[in-house]
Amino acid sequence: MKSWEEQGCALCRRQWETAERPDFVAENVPMHVELYRCSVCRTWWTMDERLAFEATDQEVVTYFGGDVLNDK
Numbered sequence: 001m002k003s004w005e006e007q008g009c010a011l012c013r014r015q016w017e018t019a020e021r022p023d024f025v026a027e028n029v030p031m032h033v034e035l036y037r038c039s040v041c042r043t044w045w046t047m048d049e050r051l052a053f054e055a056t057d058q059e060v061v062t063y064f065g066g067d068v069l070n071d072k
């Protein structure tokens with residue numbers, strides 16, 4: 001697993017640290033997971049009830065469906 005400093009870019013990490021958050025994209029209600037994407041580095045982020053993590057395209061498809069990837 002990547003360390004915090006290896007995930008996203010300085011801007012989106014700062015957005016998480018200040019509770020601003022990157023751009024909201026989608027949510028998976030049954031799983032209580034939300035998907036966000038940085039407008040600068042285009043990193044996908046998922047957030048569960050406690051923590052945000054960088055997400056791979058595969059994880060995004062698994063939790064939110066392939067349609068999300070087409071909406072770039």
Ligand SMILES: [Zn+2]
Pocket residue numbers: 008009010011012013038039040041042043
């Ligand atoms: Zn970023």
